[in-house]
Amino acid sequence: MDPSRTTDESIVDVTGLQVGLRIERSTPTTPAPQHPGETSSYTLPDYGYELPRLGKQYRKKLQLSKQEEDWLNKFWNPSNVFLAIEGCCIATARLYVRVLAQLEQELRAQQSSLEQVVTWCQGESIRLRKAAVRTAGYTWSKYDEQYQREQTEAIVYSTLFRRCENAVREVYANKRKLAAEFSGLDGALGQQIEEQLGQPMARILPTLVSSIEATDEAMDIALNLQNTTRWKGQFELLAAGLSPMSASAFVHGVYELGRRNARNPAVENIYYEASKHIAKYDREEALRLYVHYVYHDLHSATVNNKQLTKTIQNSLFSQPEHLQRFEAIIQQLVATNNLEEALAQVPGVYAKQRKRIELDLGAIQHVQHQHAGTVELLNEYLQDEPEPILGDGPVAAQTPSSPTPELEEVQLVVSAPSTAAVAGDFPAELGLSASQQLLLTLFAQQNLTVPQAEVEAFARQHGALRNQLIDSINELCYERLDDVLIEEDGDAYTIYDSYYQQLTAPC
Structure with missing residues (x-):
C-alpha cells in the first residue's frame, strides 16, 4: 500500500484489544479482477486526498534528499503544541534526518540497514498479531496484514522522531517530555527494537545536540506563552555573571528577555527580579526596571504590587527625598499609565536640588536710597585719607601736620563651606x-x-x-x-x- 494514501474510514480501530481487531462497517471496494499470470496484490480504495506528511511538507524548504523525505513520510504528521510552532517542528525534522543518517552508517558497518531492521520487525509483528487473532477465533485478511505492516513501520519511525523532539525540547527549555518507547509493538518485540535501534540512537543523539538551531524571537515568544516559567532558566544565566563590569550587559539581556516574553502573563516578574539584582551596581537602572515591573503588573490578570525589600530600599534611597520623589513617579504611573513619561523622570530622583535665590530689586533700591547720605559721607572720608606708601624699605617719616593714623588690625575669617572641605587620611x-x-x-x-x-x-x-x-x-x-x-x-x-x-x- 502507498503509505501516503489515507486509510479506509469505514474501518473503526477498536482500542484496548491486544489483538488489534478491525470491525468493518461496510464492505470495502472490491479489487479489480486479476489477469492470468499477475501477482495478486491488495490495495485500499483511493479517496483522492493524502494525509499531511512532514517529508512532503518540508521537502523544498529544507532541501531534503529523496531518502530524507522518505524517512519523514514514514509516519503520520505528529500534532502537539510544541510542533505547532513551525521553528520547533523544523528543528526536530532536521535533527531526525541527521540522526537517522548516522544510524544508517552504523548499521551498514554491521552488514545491516535501517530498512532491513524495520522489515524484520514488520514480519515479527505480523506473525505475533496473526497468531493472536486466530487464537481469538477471528479470521486474518490481507487487509489486516497490510495495515499491520504500515502500523509497525509508523511506530518505529515515529518513536525515533519523538526522541529527537525530546532532545529539541530540552535545548529549547521545554520541560514537558513525550513518551518515546516502542510500546506499540507486541510482546518482546519492543525490547528487541530498542536494542537494535534505540540504544545506538541514544549514543548518537548527544553528539548532534549542538547542531540544533537556536530559537529566534518569534519562537521564544510562542514558547514562553506555552511555558510561563521558561524565563527563569535564562534569567539565572544572566544573573550568574553579574558584576560591576557586566552590569550594562545584564541590563541589555533583561530587556531582551522581556521582549521575548511579551505575551507571557508572568513577564512582570522578570523586571522585578532584575531590579533586585542590579540595585547593588546601578541604582538608576534598578529604578527603571522597577517602573517596568509596576507597569506590567498593572496590566496583568492579578496585581501583586510587590515591594522591594527594606535592605534594597536603603541602598537605593540614601536620602529621604529620593524615596519621596520615586514614590511620586510610581503614583503618577498608576494614575496615567504612561510608561515612557515615568521612565523619563527617573534620573530626577537623584538630581541635586539647588536653592533658587531671587533678588527683590525694589528692596535693594529702597536700601540704597535710605543709606545714600552715609555712602556719600564715607566717600568724602576715603578721599581725604592719604594713601600709604608701600615698599620694601621703612615707611617714610610723616610731617607733624599729617600724623600717622593708628590702623586697627582686622582679621578676615572665612568659614569653611563644609566639614569635608579639608582632606583627611583615607583608611x-x-x-x-x-x-x-x-x-x-x-x-x-x-x-x-x-x-x-x-x-x-x-x-x-x-x-x-x-x-x-x-x-x-x-x-x-x-x-x-x-x-x-x-x-x-x-x-x-x-x-x-x-x-x-x-x-x-x-x-
Missing part, C-alpha cells in the same frame, strides 16, 4: 592609590563638587581615563558605603558630604 583598608586619594582631596578642597573638565585634566595628568578613574574609586568604596561615592551631576561630579565623612572615618 588603608580601602586600597586607594595615590592618584585616587589626590582626586578625593581635590573634591574636598572644592566643596565636594568638581567640574568634569577639571577631573578630565586631572586624570590625563596622572595617565588615566576620567571614567576609568571615577569607576575605580566607586568600586573600591562601594562595600564601605553600600552606595556610589562620586556621582555625575550635570557638567560636574559631586560627593555627598556624609559619604565623604564616612569614607575618611577610621574603619
Whole structure:
C-alpha cells in the first residue's frame, strides 16, 4: 500500500484489544479482477486526498534528499503544541534526518540497514498479531496484514522522531517530555527494537545536540506563552555573571528577555527580579526596571504590587527625598499609565536640588536710597585719607601736620563651606592609590563638587581615563558605603558630604 494514501474510514480501530481487531462497517471496494499470470496484490480504495506528511511538507524548504523525505513520510504528521510552532517542528525534522543518517552508517558497518531492521520487525509483528487473532477465533485478511505492516513501520519511525523532539525540547527549555518507547509493538518485540535501534540512537543523539538551531524571537515568544516559567532558566544565566563590569550587559539581556516574553502573563516578574539584582551596581537602572515591573503588573490578570525589600530600599534611597520623589513617579504611573513619561523622570530622583535665590530689586533700591547720605559721607572720608606708601624699605617719616593714623588690625575669617572641605587620611583598608586619594582631596578642597573638565585634566595628568578613574574609586568604596561615592551631576561630579565623612572615618 502507498503509505501516503489515507486509510479506509469505514474501518473503526477498536482500542484496548491486544489483538488489534478491525470491525468493518461496510464492505470495502472490491479489487479489480486479476489477469492470468499477475501477482495478486491488495490495495485500499483511493479517496483522492493524502494525509499531511512532514517529508512532503518540508521537502523544498529544507532541501531534503529523496531518502530524507522518505524517512519523514514514514509516519503520520505528529500534532502537539510544541510542533505547532513551525521553528520547533523544523528543528526536530532536521535533527531526525541527521540522526537517522548516522544510524544508517552504523548499521551498514554491521552488514545491516535501517530498512532491513524495520522489515524484520514488520514480519515479527505480523506473525505475533496473526497468531493472536486466530487464537481469538477471528479470521486474518490481507487487509489486516497490510495495515499491520504500515502500523509497525509508523511506530518505529515515529518513536525515533519523538526522541529527537525530546532532545529539541530540552535545548529549547521545554520541560514537558513525550513518551518515546516502542510500546506499540507486541510482546518482546519492543525490547528487541530498542536494542537494535534505540540504544545506538541514544549514543548518537548527544553528539548532534549542538547542531540544533537556536530559537529566534518569534519562537521564544510562542514558547514562553506555552511555558510561563521558561524565563527563569535564562534569567539565572544572566544573573550568574553579574558584576560591576557586566552590569550594562545584564541590563541589555533583561530587556531582551522581556521582549521575548511579551505575551507571557508572568513577564512582570522578570523586571522585578532584575531590579533586585542590579540595585547593588546601578541604582538608576534598578529604578527603571522597577517602573517596568509596576507597569506590567498593572496590566496583568492579578496585581501583586510587590515591594522591594527594606535592605534594597536603603541602598537605593540614601536620602529621604529620593524615596519621596520615586514614590511620586510610581503614583503618577498608576494614575496615567504612561510608561515612557515615568521612565523619563527617573534620573530626577537623584538630581541635586539647588536653592533658587531671587533678588527683590525694589528692596535693594529702597536700601540704597535710605543709606545714600552715609555712602556719600564715607566717600568724602576715603578721599581725604592719604594713601600709604608701600615698599620694601621703612615707611617714610610723616610731617607733624599729617600724623600717622593708628590702623586697627582686622582679621578676615572665612568659614569653611563644609566639614569635608579639608582632606583627611583615607583608611588603608580601602586600597586607594595615590592618584585616587589626590582626586578625593581635590573634591574636598572644592566643596565636594568638581567640574568634569577639571577631573578630565586631572586624570590625563596622572595617565588615566576620567571614567576609568571615577569607576575605580566607586568600586573600591562601594562595600564601605553600600552606595556610589562620586556621582555625575550635570557638567560636574559631586560627593555627598556624609559619604565623604564616612569614607575618611577610621574603619
